[in-house]
Structures are given as C-alpha cells and as structure tokens.
Amino acid sequence: MAEAKEKKVVMLQEIYDGYAAKAKESGNDTEVDIAGKHNVEFTEDFGLFKKGHTQDISKVMYDYYKANGVVKLSKKAE
Amino acid sequence: MFTYKSEAQLEAMNAGERDTYSAEKRAHEAEVSKKGIEEAVKIAREGIEKSFDEKLKTANEAIEAAKTANTSLEEIVKIQGEELAKRTVSGPEGNGLAVAENLKTQLEVLHKATNAGVVSEKVTIKVADSADTAIAVNTHNSIAGAIGAVGNYFAQLIPGFARKPVPTSNILDYVDVLPLDSDRIVSISQTETVIILVTAECLVKPKSTVVWAAIDAAAEAVATTFKTTTKMRRFFPMFVKVWMDTLKDYFAKKIPQLILAEIRLHGTAFTAVPAQLTLAAPNKWDALIAIIASQIKLGYSPNIAKMSVFAWEDMVTKKDTTGAYLLQNGGSINLLNRTISFGTVVVTIEPDVELNDDEIIVGDLMMSVKVGLDTNLEYMEYFSGDDGDKNLKSHLLEKFIAIIMPAATRTGVTVDTFTNVITAITKA
Numbered sequence: 110m111a112e113a114k115e116k117k118v119v120m121l122q123e124i125y126d127g128y129a130a131k132a133k134e135s136g137n138d139t140e141v142d143i144a145g146k147h148n149v150e151f152t153e154d155f156g157l158f159k160k161g162h163t164q165d166i167s168k169v170m171y172d173y174y175k176a177n178g179v180v181k182l183s184k185k186a187e
Numbered sequence: 188m189f190t191y192k193s194e195a196q197l198e199a200m201n202a203g204e205r206d207t208y209s210a211e212k213r214a215h216e217a218e219v220s221k222k223g224i225e226e227a228v229k230i231a232r233e234g235i236e237k238s239f240d241e242k243l244k245t246a247n248e249a250i251e252a253a254k255t256a257n258t259s260l261e262e263i264v265k266i267q268g269e270e271l272a273k274r275t276v277s278g279p280e281g282n283g284l285a286v287a288e289n290l291k292t293q294l295e296v297l298h299k300a301t302n303a304g305v306v307s308e309k310v311t312i313k314v315a316d317s318a319d320t321a322i323a324v325n326t327h328n329s330i331a332g333a334i335g336a337v338g339n340y341f342a343q344l345i346p347g348f349a350r351k352p353v354p355t356s357n358i359l360d361y362v363d364v365l366p367l368d369s370d371r372i373v374s375i376s377q378t379e380t381v382i383i384l385v386t387a388e389c390l391v392k393p394k395s396t397v398v399w400a401a402i403d404a405a406a407e408a409v410a411t412t413f414k415t416t417t418k419m420r421r422f423f424p425m426f427v428k429v430w431m432d433t434l435k436d437y438f439a440k441k442i443p444q445l446i447l448a449e450i451r452l453h454g455t456a457f458t459a460v461p462a463q464l465t466l467a468a469p470n471k472w473d474a475l476i477a478i479i480a481s482q483i484k485l486g487y488s489p490n491i492a493k494m495s496v497f498a499w500e501d502m503v504t505k506k507d508t509t510g511a512y513l514l515q516n517g518g519s520i521n522l523l524n525r526t527i528s529f530g531t532v533v534v535t536i537e538p539d540v541e542l543n544d545d546e547i548i549v550g551d552l553m554m555s556v557k558v559g560l561d562t563n564l565e566y567m568e569y570f571s572g573d574d575g576d577k578n579l580k581s582h583l584l585e586k587f588i589a590i591i592m593p594a595a596t597r598t599g600v601t602v603d604t605f606t607n608v609i610t611a612i613t614k615a
Contacts, residue, residue, distance in 0.1 A: 118615035120614075121459050121463060121611055122461065122462065122465075125460075126389060129385055129386065129389035129461075132385055132387040138385060139385040140383075140384055141382060141384075142382050143382060143455060143598055144380075144382075145381075146456050147456075155610065156610030156611075156613055157606040157610050158606060162606075164607065165456050166456045166457075167456035168458070169458045169459055170456065170457065170458070170459065173611065
C-alpha cells in the first residue's frame with residue numbers, strides 16, 4: 110500500500126539551488142522579485158493547505174509550490 | 188228637592204216655616220259644596236295619573252336607551268383594551284421599554300454595519316412613534332389596574348446604557364500617526380527594494396534602487412450619518428447623545444480596518460531565504476521566527492508581529508508531551524511578556540481581533556505605515572430631500588484619513604498566513 114505514492118517533495122533549498130545554478134550558468138546574479146504577489150489556487154492538498162485554497166504568496170513561494178505541482182495562478186494573478 | 192224662596196215668599200212665612208227653610212237651605216248648600224270638591228279632586232287625580240304615566244314611560248325609555256349605550260361603551264373599552272394590550276411592548280414598563288426596544292433595533296443595525304465595515308451608514312430613528320405607543324401603554328395599565336406601573340416608580344435605574352463593546356484593533360499604536368492638515372500626504376522614497384539577487388554561491392543580496400519616487404495618498408472621508416425626528420430632539424435629547432457616542436465606536440472600528448487594508452495591499456508575502464531552517468513538525472512559534480529571520484536576512488528590523496486571536500490561542504495553549512504548557516522556549520520567546528528576542532532585534536507580539544484567522548503581519552510598522560489623521564471630527568446637521576416635511580434632520584459625522592506605505596519600506600512588512608510559512612519550513 111505504502112509504495113503507491115512515493116512522490117518526491119521538492120524542498121525550498123532546491124529552488125534556491127536552481128537560482129544559483131542559473132546565476133552560475135549566466136555569469137550574472139539571478140534576480141528574484143520579493144515585492145510582487147502571486148494569487149494562487151492549490152490544485153491538491155500540500156502541507157497544511159487544502160485543495161482549492163487561494164491566497165497571495167511571494168515569487169519564491171510560488172516557484173516552490175509550482176515545482177511541487179500543487180498550485181496554479183488564479184485569474185486575478187499579477 | 189230644595190228650591191230657593193223669593194223675598195216675598197220669605198215675608199209670607201211664619202217663624203217656624205222660616206227655621207225649617209233655613210235648615211233645608213244649609214243642608215242643600217252643604218251637599219252641593221261636597222259634590223263640587225269631590226269632582227274637582229277626581230279631575231285633579233286623573234290629570235296627575237295621566238302625567239305620571241307619561242313621565243314614567245319616558246323615564247323607562249330613557250333607562251332602556253342608557254342600558255344600550257352602556258353596553259356599547261363597554262364594548263368600546265374592551266376593544267380598546269385589547270388593542271392596547273397588543274401594542275404593549277411586554278409588561279408594564281411603559282415608554283422607557285418601548286423606546287429602548289426601538290433603540291435596540293437601531294443599534295443592531297449599526298452594529299451589523301460596523302462589523303461589515305460599511306463606510307457610510309444611514310439609520311433613521313422613529314422615536315416619536317414609540318413615544319406615542321408608550322403613552323397608550325401607560326393608559327392601558329391604568330385601565331387594567333396593574334400594579335406593575337406603580338412598582339416601576341420604586342425601581343432603581345442603572346445610569347447609562349448597556350451595550351456590547353465593539354472589538355477594535357490597536358494598530359494605531361504601532362503605525363506612524365501624523366496630524367492631517369492637507370488634502371493629501373506625500374512620501375518621497377530614496378531607495379526601493381523590490382528584488383533580491385541570488386549569487387552562484389547561493390547567497391542573497393537585497394538589490395536597492397535609488398528612485399527618488401514620490402507617492403501620495405488623498406485624504407479620504409470616513410463618514411456616518413443618522414437621522415432624528417423633532418420629537419426625539421425635543422423630548423429625548425439624551426438619546427441623540429447616546430447615538431453619537433455609539434457612532435464614535437464606528438470610527439474606532441473603521442479607521443484601523445482601513446489601515447490594515449492598506450497594509451494588506453502593499454505589504455509583501457513571506458519570502459523564504461536560502462538555507463532557511465526546516466523542521467520536522469514546525470508550529471506557529473517556528474513560523475513567527477522564520478518570518479523574522481527572513482526579514483532580518485533581507486536587511487529589515489521588524490519590531491511588531493500581529494496575529495489572529497486564534498493563532499495566539501493556539502500558541503498559548505501548546506503543551507509538551509507531559510501536558511505542561513509551552514508558554515516560552517526558555518527565554519527568547521516570551522509569550523507572557525509579548526516579546527521575541529532575535530539577537531539585537533526585539534519583536535513585540537500580540538493578538539489582533541481584526542486579523543483573519545490564519546493571518547500574521549510582521550514588520551516595522553512605525554517606519555512603514557504613515558497615517559495622516561484629521562484631528563477634527565466634523566459634525567453637520569442638514570435636511571435631505573423632503574426630510575423637513577417629515578420632521579427629520581440628518582446628522583453627519585465625518586473624519587478625514589490618508590494612509591501611505593512609502594515604496595522604500597513596503598518590502599519590510601510581511602503579510603501572510605501561518606499555513607504558508609509552516610508549509611515552507613516543514614522538512615519533507
């Protein structure tokens with residue numbers, strides 16, 4: 110039974126590692142927006158979130174949840 | 188049959204005959220006199236009897252009519268009594284309760300509007316109608332002979348009006364409040380930080396831009412209106428006063444709501460930083476520390492953390508495996524003294540009734556939120572439409588407020604949910 114969902118969870122640090130890898134590749138620091146807000150809707154349960162929950166989150170958190178495939182931008186996304 | 192004699196015949200009589208004649212004459216005259224009296228009495232009695240019968244008949248008819256009229260009156264009194272009973276508010280308290288009932292309805296409307304955050308609410312009080320009803324209620328009590336009304340005179344009235352306190356945010360204690368003397372406030376930002384740079388070594392550097400940008404916010408009116416009748420102002424001035432006191436609560440509720448709305452609009456969401464600590468089963472304390480750590484790493488110095496009442500409840504009631512309360516972690520988090528020490532930064536933490544159930548706001552609000560608050564509370568009375576014809580007068584309470592979050596400091600305020608932060612710092 111337990112073998113059914115062995116989905117690997119992407120960790121936040123891996124998101125930053127991705128930014129760093131991009132910087133290394135391009136030779137320039139990777140710019141990450143911290144002021145913008147992304148209104149997302151959770152497409153499945155994740156962490157303490159329940160499917161269908163919507164809220165504003167930052168770019169880093171958006172990349173984190175997106176990497177885990179649990180959110181989509183809701184219609185009023187910036 | 189006796190007959191009267193002439194003078195000549197009397198002259199011709201002797202003494203004996205004359206005596207006999209005199210005796211007969213007296214007897215005759217006595218007889219005639221008796222019959223006359225009897226006749227006169229008979230006529231008089233008949234007249235009296237006839238008159239008496241007529242008057243008796245008239246009197247009887249009058250009595251019958253009066254009986255009928257009395258029945259109608261009783262019916263009217265009965266109907267009036269029933270009508271008044273229907274209009275009785277409940278019990279013998281009379282006009283005081285009737286007016287209180289009316290005020291209760293109005294206060295409920297106001298309370299609902301205040302909670303809903305409606306900027307301008309118009310409420311009309313019809314105290315005049317209630318006072319009319321109240322008088323009828325007292326009349327009813329007199330008719331019914333109720334002793335309740337008498338008993339009420341001996342009751343002791345508690346001064347003032349009991350009303351539920353309006354929960355308000357104390358956000359004004361933590362933002363920069365300035366007297367508003369112009370129709371707008373302007374802020375000039377020298378630098379603005381909206382992005383961070385992530386190096387190839389996975390280090391973060393806040394990137395600040397010199398912008399010299401000016402942003403402004405217009406003074407917006409926060410207003411509420413209500414109407415009073417002439418009768419209310421003339422005879423119930425204390426209710427007008429009570430009403431205005433109640434409306435002051437509206438400002439105490441509404442202004443913090445507007446400030447929090449601005450903070451939510453321009454604050455930023457939680458941004459985890461590289462190497463942000465992850466925990467096996469983080470709780471709200473951990474989330475709070477994570478936000479503070481993130482802000483300090485990005486170059487800010489938060490000094491206030493406001494959270495929902497239920498988040499506070501959760502933190503206060505956290506227990507260890509033995510059931511002992513975890514009110515503090517040994518020093519750095521001191522929930523009872525409302526502080527978190529994070530190196531050189533000391534953050535005040537407290538619950539706020541206006542925050543959403545899962546919401547948390549962390550930052551230096553004194554630096555980041557500028558509130559221009561009109562020192563005047565404008566008051567105006569006026570007639571609107573055909574109010575004058577209806578004996579109504581409008582009362583307006585108005586205050587101006589302008590709120591601004593300078594661009595330079597917006598990213599120093601985090602507005603997010605515990606759920607988001609806890610999910611971010613949970614070790615998979």
